[in-house]
Amino acid sequence: MALFRLLSSLVLSGLVLGAHALTPSHHLAASDVARLEAVLSQSFTDLQSAYYSIVGLNKLGVSVADTDEACRFLQSNVDPTSIASLFYAAEASQSLSGCEIPVSNETRDFLLAAVSEDSTISQIHNSVSTLSSLGLPLASQEVVSALTSRITKEDNVYAITLALQTAAHLSQQADLSGILEEIEDLAARLDDLGGVYLQFEEGLEATALFVTAAYALSDHVDMEPPLKEDQVIQLVNSIFSKKSWDSLSEAFSVACAAAALSNNRFHVPVIVSALGPATVSHRQPLLQLQVTNVLCDPLTSASVVVESASSVTTKSAILNQSPFSLRDGIFELNFMNSQPASGYYQFAVAVTGDSRLVANHIELKVKVSTEVVISNMDLSVVDKDQSIGTKTTRVDYPSKAKNSFVADSHQNFAMSFQLVDVNTGVELTPHQTFVRLHNQKTGQEVVFVAEPDSKNLYKFELDTAERKSEFDSISGTYALYLIVGDATLENPILWNVADVVLKFLDEEAPATVQTKTLYVPKPEIKHLFREPEKRPPTVVSNTFTALVLSPFLLLLILWIKLGANISNFSFSPSCILFHVGHAAMLGLMYVYWTHLNMFQTLKYLAILGSFTFLAGNRMLAQKAVKRIAAEQSSRLAKYRSLR
Amino acid sequence: MAASLFSVISRFLEEYTNTTPNKLKLVDAYLLYILLTGAFQFLYCLLVGTFPFNSFLSGFISCVGSFILAVCLRIQINPHNKGDFLTVSPERAFADFLFANTVLHLVVVNFIG
Numbered sequence: 001m002a003l004f005r006l007l008s009s010l011v012l013s014g015l016v017l018g019a020h021a022l023t024p025s026h027h028l029a030a031s032d033v034a035r036l037e038a039v040l041s042q043s044f045t046d047l048q049s050a051y052y053s054i055v056g057l058n059k060l061g062v063s064v065a066d067t068d069e070a071c072r073f074l075q076s077n078v079d080p081t082s083i084a085s086l087f088y089a090a091e092a093s094q095s096l097s098g099c100e101i102p103v104s105n106e107t108r109d110f111l112l113a114a115v116s117e118d119s120t121i122s123q124i125h126n127s128v129s130t131l132s133s134l135g136l137p138l139a140s141q142e143v144v145s146a147l148t149s150r151i152t153k154e155d156n157v158y159a160i161t162l163a164l165q166t167a168a169h170l171s172q173q174a175d176l177s178g179i180l181e182e183i184e185d186l187a188a189r190l191d192d193l194g195g196v197y198l199q200f201e202e203g204l205e206a207t208a209l210f211v212t213a214a215y216a217l218s219d220h221v222d223m224e225p226p227l228k229e230d231q232v233i234q235l236v237n238s239i240f241s242k243k244s245w246d247s248l249s250e251a252f253s254v255a256c257a258a259a260a261l262s263n264n265r266f267h268v269p270v271i272v273s274a275l276g277p278a279t280v281s282h283r284q285p286l287l288q289l290q291v292t293n294v295l296c297d298p299l300t301s302a303s304v305v306v307e308s309a310s311s312v313t314t315k316s317a318i319l320n321q322s323p324f325s326l327r328d329g330i331f332e333l334n335f336m337n338s339q340p341a342s343g344y345y346q347f348a349v350a351v352t353g354d355s356r357l358v359a360n361h362i363e364l365k366v367k368v369s370t371e372v373v374i375s376n377m378d379l380s381v382v383d384k385d386q387s388i389g390t391k392t393t394r395v396d397y398p399s400k401a402k403n404s405f406v407a408d409s410h411q412n413f414a415m416s417f418q419l420v421d422v423n424t425g426v427e428l429t430p431h432q433t434f435v436r437l438h439n440q441k442t443g444q445e446v447v448f449v450a451e452p453d454s455k456n457l458y459k460f461e462l463d464t465a466e467r468k469s470e471f472d473s474i475s476g477t478y479a480l481y482l483i484v485g486d487a488t489l490e491n492p493i494l495w496n497v498a499d500v501v502l503k504f505l506d507e508e509a510p511a512t513v514q515t516k517t518l519y520v521p522k523p524e525i526k527h528l529f530r531e532p533e534k535r536p537p538t539v540v541s542n543t544f545t546a547l548v549l550s551p552f553l554l555l556l557i558l559w560i561k562l563g564a565n566i567s568n569f570s571f572s573p574s575c576i577l578f579h580v581g582h583a584a585m586l587g588l589m590y591v592y593w594t595h596l597n598m599f600q601t602l603k604y605l606a607i608l609g610s611f612t613f614l615a616g617n618r619m620l621a622q623k624a625v626k627r628i629a630a631e632q633s634s635r636l637a638k639y640r641s642l643r
Numbered sequence: 644m645a646a647s648l649f650s651v652i653s654r655f656l657e658e659y660t661n662t663t664p665n666k667l668k669l670v671d672a673y674l675l676y677i678l679l680t681g682a683f684q685f686l687y688c689l690l691v692g693t694f695p696f697n698s699f700l701s702g703f704i705s706c707v708g709s710f711i712l713a714v715c716l717r718i719q720i721n722p723h724n725k726g727d728f729l730t731v732s733p734e735r736a737f738a739d740f741l742f743a744n745t746v747l748h749l750v751v752v753n754f755i756g
Contacts, residue, residue: 536692558676564669
């Protein structure tokens with residue numbers, strides 16, 4: 001039983017540790033907040049823009065440039081017959097210190113009368129807010145019942161948001177539970193975009209106003225809003241992804257939302273970002289983090305701790321529960337004190353100190369960079385049969401070897417060196433270690449890779465005979481360069497180590513190297529049109545035409561021999577018409593072959609055919625009658641003769 | 644062997660000339676004409692090649708189709724077969740022959756190219 005409990009707690013803790021909470025991917029930087037302030041500081045044209053500017057700047061914690069001027073503007077532009085106008089003036093005057101909007105009894109009654117089921121939610125909101133700002137009494141229960149009945153009729157997002165905002169002004173004794181439920185219903189209408197954004201389809205302004213109203217009401221009744229932490233972060237992403245705003249009202253809504261999210265009783269999203277690139281080195285050993293709320297105010301009361309820092313490659317933990325120290329609003333940690341090897345480290349940072357903080361566990365990738373130094377660079381020319389002893393020359397960076405090395409086909413050129421971290425003395429294996437040979441005369445260059453052996457000693461060997469194809473067998477003096485580079489190195493190296501004279505056996509290559517003719521016009525392609533088929537000579541065609549037509553003559557001869565004649569040709573109209581029609585049809589066939597298409601032919605054929613058919617039908621009927629009469633008379637004659 | 648074959652053929656020809664009515668002989672002459680035309684076309688195709696293949700096909704099928712239609716006409720107007728074709732008078736047979744030929748030659752001329 002105890003074992004089972006232990007196991008389940010281990011599994012649970014594993015799940016909790018493994019759960020990757022969402023962190024904000026979009027937030028306002030200090031420059032964006034400054035831009036927001038600038039947008040809201042524009043001079044006001046009318047009462048509505050004055051309201052947006054004054055109240056918006058107040059939310060950002062900034063006051064208007066000239067408060068007296070602003071107050072006078074409000075007092076002169078207020079229109080006591082319009083509820084909206086009164087609302088803007090009253091709310092704006094509340095944000096300005098020492099500004100009063102005089103209100104008569106009539107106006108007060110006018111505002112109170114607006115609270116009814118017949119006014120729109122917008123009107124109810126404006127009048128309730130105005131009464132509340134001016135410190136005038138109002139009947140909260142009446143407002144609640146008016147709102148509840150209006151919510152059923154006006155179901156859109158903006159209206160319900162205004163209802164929530166109105167309820168935040170009411171007395172706490174009133175029954176606000178019905179309106180409080182609307183927060184959850186409205187939150188269900190938010191669209192989740194890719195797990196990153198959560199917003200209304202009506203847009204940014206609606207989402208920002210909803211956030212403002214929801215937190216205002218929740219703070220007022222002291223009940224946590226039904227929004228999960230991930231949802232809060234998704235809302236942050238949606239609202240603060242836009243860094244320049246189309247209209248004053250949009251900027252105002254973003255300012256309100258930012259104020260609501262940085263200062264409410266339940267959820268305060270934390271924004272953690274590194275100051276500059278997250279890189280430490282011996283010259284810059286401090287990892288600096290900016291830990292702020294959504295308005296870019298540093299959370300000086302919070303404590304920031306590295307829960308764990310482990311190397312990405314070796315997965316060994318370097319730090320465990322190390323605190324950051326606060327200096328001038330920036331949290332700092334001297335990472336180099338832990339003597340990390342160069343490379344990348346995965347940091348898990350936790351921000352604690354306030355139960356309201358949301359998204360306070362962050363993962364960060366930190367790079368530790370260092371400088372490299374090349375030591376023990378030894379160059380030598382080794383004979384293949386190893387009969388002659390090797391002569392090793394040591395070269396120190398950054399000087400060049402005094403003598404050049406000669407290697408022909410019987411010899412190998414060898415190079416060995418070590419790459420060492422200048423601060424810790426540890427051997428390094430950077431990503432790029434190349435040996436480049438450059439022929440100064442022909443401009444040819446060949447690059448090889450130097451590989452480390454098991455003891456991290458880099459070796460490079462050039463077998464002259466084997467590698468002659470890379471060099472195109474061109475002998476000559478080659479300048480040898482060593483190239484060392486890596487993302488974690490602060491000093492990449494390009495060092496001309498020595499000159500090497502290579503002698504190849506057979507000079508197969510041409511004297512001048514052919515530069516690749518890539519950009520020269522290519523040979524023209526000649527298109528071969530399809531050859532027409534070979535036709536037989538005209539003699540053959542004509543012969544066969546005559547041959548094919550000859551049986552017709554035979555037919556005529558045979559018919560004449562058989563005694564075919566047209567003596568029985570009756571000159572009745574139907575007969576003539578039939579023959580004419582039939583001849584026309586045959587003529588149409590010829591014309592079809594030479595000029596027409598199928599549709600036209602069918603058209604003519606239909607006309608001629610029906611005509612011929614009628615005539616032919618008549619003619620054949622007459623013939624049939626004649627034949628039957630002839631048969632009958634012959635039968636009668638035969639019968640008579642028999643008798 | 645050859646002698647008996649020759650006698651069979653001569654006997655056949657004799658009976659043919661004597662017993663076949665004139666009308667049928669006319670149709671037979673027509674059939675022979677069509678046959679020869681088709682044969683000569685085929686010969687050309689064998690010797691010279693099928694270059695305008697569609698033309699060859701249309702000409703050959705014209706011969707074959709006409710032959711078949713003429714054979715049908717011959718069967719239908721043969722007085723011997725009168726019992727099989729009670730509803731079809733010789734005039735009707737001829738009219739059918741003309742109509743079918745028209746349709747055939749429409750297709751042939753379309754294909755001849």
